[in-house]
Amino acid sequence: MKKLMEQMAEELSAAFEKAGYDPSYGKVTVSNRPDLCEYQCNGAMAGAKAYKKAPFMIADDVVAHLKDSHVFSMAEVVKPGFINLRVKEEFLADYLKKMEADEKLGVSEAEHPKTIIIDYGGPNVAKPLHVGHLRSAIIGESIKRIGRFVGHKVIGDVHLGDWGLQMGLIITELKCRKPDLVYFDDSYTGEYPREAPFTISELEEIYPCASGKSKTDEAYRSQALEATHLLQQGNRGYMALWNHIMQVSVTDLKRNYDNLNVSFDLWKKESDAQPYIPDMVAKMKEDGFAYEDQGALVVDVKEETDTKEIPPCMLLKSDGASLYTTTDLATIVERVKLFDPDEILYVVDKRQELHFIQVFRCARKTGLVKDDLEFKFLGFGTMNGKDGKPFKTRDGGVMRLENLIADINEEMFRKIVENRSVKDKDAEDTAKIVGLSAIKYGDLSNQATKDYIFDVDRFTSFEGNTGPYILYTIVRIKSILNRYMEEGGNLEEGEILPAVNESQKNLMLLLTGFGSTVENAFEETAPHKICAYIYEVSNAFNSFYHETRILSEENPEQKKSFIQLLCLTRKILETSIDLLGFSAPERM
Ligand code: ARG
Numbered sequence: 062m063k064k065l066m067e068q069m070a071e072e073l074s075a076a077f078e079k080a081g082y083d084p085s086y087g088k089v090t091v092s093n094r095p096d097l098c099e100y101q102c103n104g105a106m107a108g109a110k111a112y113k114k115a116p117f118m119i120a121d122d123v124v125a126h127l128k129d130s131h132v133f134s135m136a137e138v139v140k141p142g143f144i145n146l147r148v149k150e151e152f153l154a155d156y157l158k159k160m161e162a163d164e165k166l167g168v169s170e171a172e173h174p175k176t177i178i179i180d181y182g183g184p185n186v187a188k189p190l191h192v193g194h195l196r197s198a199i200i201g202e203s204i205k206r207i208g209r210f211v212g213h214k215v216i217g218d219v220h221l222g223d224w225g226l227q228m229g230l231i232i233t234e235l236k237c238r239k240p241d242l243v244y245f246d247d248s249y250t251g252e253y254p255r256e257a258p259f260t261i262s263e264l265e266e267i268y269p270c271a272s273g274k275s276k277t278d279e280a281y282r283s284q285a286l287e288a289t290h291l292l293q294q295g296n297r298g299y300m301a302l303w304n305h306i307m308q309v310s311v312t313d314l315k316r317n318y319d320n321l322n323v324s325f326d327l328w329k330k331e332s333d334a335q336p337y338i339p340d341m342v343a344k345m346k347e348d349g350f351a352y353e354d355q356g357a358l359v360v361d362v363k364e365e366t367d368t369k370e371i372p373p374c375m376l377l378k379s380d381g382a383s384l385y386t387t388t389d390l391a392t393i394v395e396r397v398k399l400f401d402p403d404e405i406l407y408v409v410d411k412r413q414e415l416h417f418i419q420v421f422r423c424a425r426k427t428g429l430v431k432d433d434l435e436f437k438f439l440g441f442g443t444m445n446g447k448d449g450k451p452f453k454t455r456d457g458g459v460m461r462l463e464n465l466i467a468d469i470n471e472e473m474f475r476k477i478v479e480n481r482s483v484k485d486k487d488a489e490d491t492a493k494i495v496g497l498s499a500i501k502y503g504d505l506s507n508q509a510t511k512d513y514i515f516d517v518d519r520f521t522s523f524e525g526n527t528g529p530y531i532l533y534t535i536v537r538i539k540s541i542l543n544r545y546m547e548e549g550g551n552l553e554e555g556e557i558l559p560a561v562n563e564s565q566k567n568l569m570l571l572l573t574g575f576g577s578t579v580e581n582a583f584e585e586t587a588p589h590k591i592c593a594y595i596y597e598v599s600n601a602f603n604s605f606y607h608e609t610r611i612l613s614e615e616n617p618e619q620k621k622s623f624i625q626l627l628c629l630t631r632k633i634l635e636t637s638i639d640l641l642g643f644s645a646p647e648r649m
Pocket of ligand 1: 180182183184185220221222389407409
């Protein structure tokens with residue numbers, strides 16, 4: 062579907078041409094004087110030099126050709142030469158009718174659909190999910206949904222961290238505590254037990270304990286490094302333990318992501334890349350890219366244009382163990398082999414940027430990927446508390462995701478009950494739905510690369526630029542539609558008629574922007590643009606609602622027209638929040 066802006070520009074370009082000027086001057090922008098006009102064209106200003114003519118004379122010539130325009134109700138020259146524009150009400154109503162009929166509500170699907178892998182979530186096995194992983198999950202999920210909506214084949218991969226030192230630490234600590242476990246008996250050749258020798262809560266206690274010890278106890282740390290290495294070499298007992306750890310952790314992770322309405326197509330992990338490492342490394346050596354430096358194997362990735370030093374990419378440590386870089390490179394090899402992607406997008410904390418610069422350069426330089434494969438890194442900022450420091454619990458500990466969600470839901474529940482008398486069970490379910498919107502919108506409404514302050518009071522407010530406010534607006538529309546149906550109205554009847562007042566027209570004009578907003582949000586990997594858009598639409602709807610009698614409108618066709626406009630507004634808002642990864646309740 063052609064965008065409204067494009068159609069306006071076409072009209073303008075044709076008028077420029079008819080008046081004897083270059084049609085490329087016919088660009089249209091949103092007005093910066095909304096009190097005077099809705100859109101404007103500054104082409105006459107731009108053309109003045111080329112035609113050696115006063116801008117307003119050019120503008121006059123152009124406007125003469127817009128007299129019978131079916132798009133504009135007003136095209137007016139203001140000095141020194143701007144063309145102020147207003148859209149014709151009939152044209153606008155017709156445009157919205159076309160949007161209604163379009164399955165994608167005016168979003169154009171990609172002409173050349175790409176296969177895109179999004180690497181997000183990135184939790185580490187056996188460590189509890191903390192708020193740092195929250196952003197990756199929320200942003201990645203939204204980009205995945207937006208990408209699919211615009212027609213790409215998007216594959217979401219959680220890329221579990223399961224191959225690093227944390228595994229060696231857990232194994233070492235288990236060995237300290239229960240040295241008699243059969244997993245530590247090298248001479249054992251029988252089957253290992255099915256049941257894990259720990260629960261998730263034990264596992265979550267073991268890791269921080271081991272990590273703490275390794276920081277003060279050198280011998281302990283070497284043991285953990287050794288255990289990590291043995292695991293990577295495929296030690297039988299350690300592999301069996303690793304399987305238990307995976308089993309217990311993944312079950313817990315899936316439950317957590319379910320609560321967040323986040324899902325992955327692939328539950329791949331760092332260890333899946335292990336089989337690709339030997340060949341990959343051998344080839345990098347053979348091709349002369351990898352060389353030994355102080356015992357370690359490295360590839361140079363610095364470039365002449367670098368303004369800061371980019372250190373070599375380390376492939377293997379001196380003891381032969383692989384690193385975070387190694388698994389990331391080998392994961393690329395695997396992804397190319399299994400999915401032949403056109404693009405891989407990593408949604409990871411921006412503090413890991415250097416790591417990804419090294420990985421991308423190394424992959425390109427050593428020919429792991431085809432030339433036109435695009436690597437993208439969306440590095441997000443830190444989620445801070447009100448004190449401006451990384452978000453913590455009240456007593457200063459690391460905030461667990463589960464607890465954060467519980468806190469928000471509790472606050473939401475309190476507000477909902479305070480607001481009205483809904484039955485308790487109902488209020489609890491509603492609090493969960495609205496609570497999720499508070500968390501997700503609070504995060505997504507900020508530009509991803511920036512740090513932001515997680516402010517429970519603000520995020521859970523029903524007023525202002527918040528998730529609950531957007532949901533409140535949707536619920537308001539739903540309740541009007543329900544009342545309409547209770548009175549015998551049929552949502553399938555009627556059509557959108559030209560706007561009857563300014564607030565209605567403003568809402569209608571905003572709705573036309575859905576297509577370009579979503580396309581733009583995808584191109585710029587910027588879900589916050591959808592947030593900004595639906596905030597504007599919600600405000601416009603609420604003004605319209607306050608200024609217009611909808612259900613008490615006496616003219617039946619006019620009333621039906623309002624109802625159709627409500628249906629379209631609801632559809633656009635609901636589609637938008639679905640792209641952001643949350644939904645609206647029936648009541649609030
Ligand atoms: N597990 C990592 C962490 O917690 C994030 C993984 C990001 N993805 C990747 N391919 N390296 O820091």
